[in-house]
Amino acid sequence: MQEAIQNFWLWQFLGRLHPLIVHFPVGLLCVALLLEILDWRSHNKNFRAGTAALVWIGTVSSVVAVAFGLLLANVEDYSGEAVEFHQWAGIATMSLSLLTLWLLRSGRMGAFHSMLILTVVGVSVAGHYGAMLTHGDDYLTSVLPHTNEARETDFDATQFSFASNDGQPLSETQVAELNLEVRSILAHNCYSCHGATKSKGELRLDKREFIDKGGENGIVLVARQPEKSEMIRRIKLPTGHDDAMPTKGKRLTEKEVAVLEFWIKQGAPWPSGEEKSIFRVAPLEPRNPDLPPAVAGLSNPVDRFVNVYFKQNKVAWQESVSDRVYIRRVFLDVIGLLPPPQKVVAFMADSRPDKRETLVRELLNRNEDYAQHWLTFWNDALRNDYSGTGYITGGRSDITKWLYNSLKSNKPYNWFVRELVSPTKESAGFVKGIKWRGTINSSQRVEMQAAQNVAQVFLGLNLKCASCHDSFVSDWKLADAYAFANIFSDTLLEINRCDQPTGKMAGRAILFKDLGEISVDAPTEERLRELADFLVQPKDGRLYRTLVNRIWAQLMGRGIVEPVDVMDNLPWSQDLLDWLAYDFVQNGYDIKKLMFTILTSKTYQMPSVGVKEPDILTSPNYVFNGMVRRRLTAEQFADAVSVAFNPVYPDSAVEFKRLPETIAQEIPFPRAALVKNDPFLTALGRPNRETVSTGRSSQANLLQALELTNGEKFNSSIEQGAERWKAKYPQSDALIKALYRRALGRNPVSKELAVAEKMLGKTPSVEGIEDLAWAIVLHPEFQLIF
Template sequence: MILENFWLWQFLGRLHPLVVHFPIGLLVFAALLEIFTIGNYQSKLRPGINALILGGAISSLIAAVLGWQLAINDKITGELLEKHQLLGFISAAFSLVFLWIWNQVENKKRLDQIRLYRAALFITTISISITGHLGASLTHGEDYLTSTLPWNDSNPTYNPIEFNIASYESTGGVLSPEAELKLVGEVRMILAHNCYKCHSGAKIEGDLRLDSKELVFKGGESGPVILPGNPQKSELIRRINLPKNHKDVMPSKGNPLSKEEISLLNFWIEKGAPWPDGAAQPSIYRVAELAPRKPKLPKVSNGLNNPVDLWVNDYFTQKNLTWPTGIDDRTFLRRIYLDVIGLLPSPEELENFSNDTRPDKREIWIRELLERNDDYAMHWLTFWNDNLRNDYTGTGYITNGRYNITNWLYSSLKNNKPYDTFVKELLNPDESSKGFIEGIRWRGTVNASQRTEMQAAQNVGQVILGLNLKCASCHDSFISDWKLEEAYAFANIFADTTLEVSRCEQPTGQLASTKILWEELGEIDSLASRSEKLRQLSEKLVQPANGRMYRTIVNRIWKQMMGRGLVEPVDEMDNEPWSQDLLDWLAVEFVDNNYDLKELIYLIATSKIYQSASFGVKSPDLLVSDDYLFTGMTRRRLTAEQFSDAVSQIISPVFAKGELKYNPFQLAKNEEIQPEFARASLVANNSFLTALGRPNREIVSTSRDSQASLLQSLELSNGERLFTVLEKGAAEWSNQYLSGEVIAEEFYRKALLRKPNQKELKIAKEALGNRPDPEQIQDFFWAVLLLPEFQIIY
């Protein structure tokens, strides 16, 4: 703007941190008070809530303007700032919309919009709170909040005292190539742990970045900060030696550098600031092995035979942990039905299972479930639709810029296609399977990191190889060692013509090479046609030598069955697993068993640890902490599809057959094999499924949040679809069963696979009466469906 450096704009911009906390506090307080007015909108709290809303929404708009001024005048840039700004403007827009809705309800007495007003209030509050968190990450570092949590106490750190300058000295004072590599590795470590918060791609202060050789020596807005061979005149050395309260001290936030760190940086510059070109610098990140490895199984002990249990027992012995108790038939049957086919067992099936006297009945029933091919395919379609970004409607389909792979995917699951073939057909597709690597052709201007070739590289990397290339698609990654040129070389395999490398959306003039991410897997002919490059990739990527690919799928299936991966997050396979031996053994066993996903599921499901008691966690963050201890299965909430199908089974169909976007039975001549209701995995996304956790599949989604959310609570409490289903089902049950007691007992049998206890039966009879009307039955249904016993897989 014209007055960009005018003192008043600078002053007002720096009021942003003060003003931004004001709307957060006001709107959070207003949202909390609003909860107490549910059922009584004209509460005595209403005037106070209105004052908080007006002040919070208006001040959020002011905060957005001041934040914009702050970024312009203080010359702060970076990815984290861009996210903060974007969400800030979105929050401001939410505030305007929310104020309009609030005005409709409060001043124009549109009481029919109260639900909309409350939803807008909570959404605006959450949006502003997240924006504030990103702002705090900008000023204090991205781990400012999480680093204080008790489970992060053991996060790996480096010890400056271990820096031994004397070890670098050699005859004539010249560093050997090995010493140079070690020295620059330790310098990078110091910069990463102390300087990246303000001087990397996430946040750039003073136009200075210290996360690559080129940018370190370029310097910032005041010129170079390093003069090789002259530490006394290097601005970097001057600033790190300043007193902590000095305005120019670096780092400006957090603890100052230790004497050992300062000495090492001084020594490095004195030696000419060596930074070898093209050398494999020591990584500050953990890098998992690529090659497969099959460790020798532990000896059989404690009557354990399943190999999974032998490894778990070995882990428990090392960690001095005790085995969890086993589960009863009811818990087991419900668990295995939901995990294998996504449906609840019927009371009759539970009775048959309980009366089955065969000693290996659990193994037999698991095998029979896996052979229910259509039910299996309909359930696992949800998992693969999320992973492969496959959906039935949405961005891209209107303009033919996206391709559906449902028919191919359903057929592959139903026929239990070997996983190596499955991946080969995704990477070297025909018309039926091309939708995954073709990505989405977005309308309008598309940035370089979202062109379809780069989408293919990112998605293949994430889903099939368990790595994140999104950061490296724009610049060298800050979370791994992957470089921009490597991401473009991989993306070039999916391109018709040679791609030009763009760094941070700026073309560099450099043409990309054509390579698989790991040279050990072989070469791709850069002069070949696209179809030939894809054929070569599909052959080389699925070879057994690619242990990473098979560890990735084994880890994903383990998480689906056990609630938490051997490695977390499942897209970061360089992270350390809680049992490297179990992960490696399962991956090689999977290959040796002809890449059979059903056999992998069977192996896990027949283990003692799968058939043992589950555990809840106080916070999902505990599942990804570095000191995580595996103690058994993690409890999971029913997915949106499992919940919908369960309600359809026991009450009334949630989705009509006319809502099916894919019907695997549409060619069947025998109408009797048609399913009784539309499975939720086969319908288009909608507000009900979204509220229960089904993701927007415009991006790959490899994990769903198993925690209950405010949106889910609102949908289950006030949503129209569930209300209609319960209303219809209650009317049917009212005609079928005459007694409230019979209704209570029968519904408990269908929903929870047990009879109500005396206390539950008494409460149900009081709620239903002798001859309940449909509305009473509807309320009873709703109360049971919201029980944790129904919503959680124990």
């Protein structure tokens, strides 16, 4: 039935009208906005009737455009993130246009103007993504001068240099390199129409056997004769020709065509044996690189590897930060709290050479504080929360008791993972995921959630694309994702591609088959025990590299591999990553020992480095030169305000009954990690935890600014605290110094003292204390980890 619908000519015809129909809302709504601007500038309503007509027609045509677009997406087998974004942007634009029309009819002109602007922005964004689908990702940027230069540079960096090898046969290595480059060209330009998920004209170009077979119109490649190869003829045809390829996206560059021609002239060679992936795949097995020799002042293993890296990249070591900066940094990183003023003074006066190591040991031994702080990170990663989707219906269970006790006892990481993958009753919430209400996409059923989340959290691997179709960003296939999901399923799942049943069933298999073979017919509990045992083996170097990389990213602001969920990316230091992971296993899977090694290194103690744009951190050209300056997390900020001025959650002392009774006795005030999410924490970056979150943005945004200036939670805390501080400190001078010491770990400098005294007067008022406290907690020195 589905196939009949997709092949019915009328649906195909109507679907292909989508690009024509979609231009109506684009043009008409833009003209409507222009007329409203003219009306506003001339202070009359001469164009109002025309505006109304255009909004009506534009709204109706946007509805039709969405309907035809959905038809086109189904009958033409479109898939991928760009299609999905274009689709939802179009639906959002349609909704905005309907709301705009309603506001116009109801006479709410102020809201109408704002909504009309949003609608035009929405239709422009949707149109841009539509153009990208038709003309390629670089539809706009491809005409810019720097683009051509970049293409030239990219090509020059390839292995095509051996094309002028005086007619000598290619070596096996050269054949492999040439083939890798050819497949990369085909993958980026041809697979969307001629790959495993879509084979127009019955032609596939993703494997040599399919290339040799050709398509419905015959063979496309004649070995050693590019001039007779249909593939070359079509990619060289001018844009607009009926036979020109590719029909969508950018055309191949002259040098890309030359690579393909050279490849065919060489007989279209193909490496023997297993095909080499066009995507980097990180080694699975552990590795213990030789530890570089120690030099003066650099005995910590981390520093010895970083020293080699610095020499290679011409980076100079910086002087270690001051004691005041270090104690604040390490307090926040280990237990998430500001250091008490008296502790700062004592630490600065301490003359022992090992005082920093002693401090780190002391903080790591504060088990309750450590657990309450790191609960935030693991709640995000394991999408554990205290309220939200799934809890009302019983379709979700929390793991808070188990997680808190695991952190407090510093449970070895291999057992930590084992108990999450093969869970007890208390730890089962992670693999059970969320049972969503209503109809959901096949890629979000609970078994697939388990597969995606285990792969992402523990292996740094993205299975989300491969849960819907063969991945475009890795070698993982739809069948791989379903085979892994079936380990968590009581019955075998039918493979769905882009939510359409295929009639095919997947088996049961672990993602990395070198780790072991799952007993296909065993009960679910036994399969999960097998999976847990396979994953935590010492030979699973990927599991432990992923954990080490996550801890490094939390302490240093950027992972050795970035993004932290893409562990197949190149690390900036392979040796450092491998050594830390190997040492972690040798030291009994002890996360605190790992942290001690990092926290006591000179590398951690260097001054923090600011970055202007967050994209720098994920650039392949990134050069490590120290800790990245970070903004306090939502929970750290709330706890810092609570320590320095007044508890933010005075009435929230463990609102839920799921936690151990002892927790309430272990905390002097309710830690933000232990309270339910609210608008204040959301504005400061706490995720909803319906999906795995392994990192938070450290960039300030408008929502944070609005919450900190007008938010009820924050401002009520400041107001209540001001009354307490006024009662305790009747004189401004003592109050100002005490507040600075508790908030910033230092006394105010003369200029700060003068401004604060002017703000408060000799006898502080509640309003003046509020203003001073507000100014201090919004100061970069308070909000950032330097």
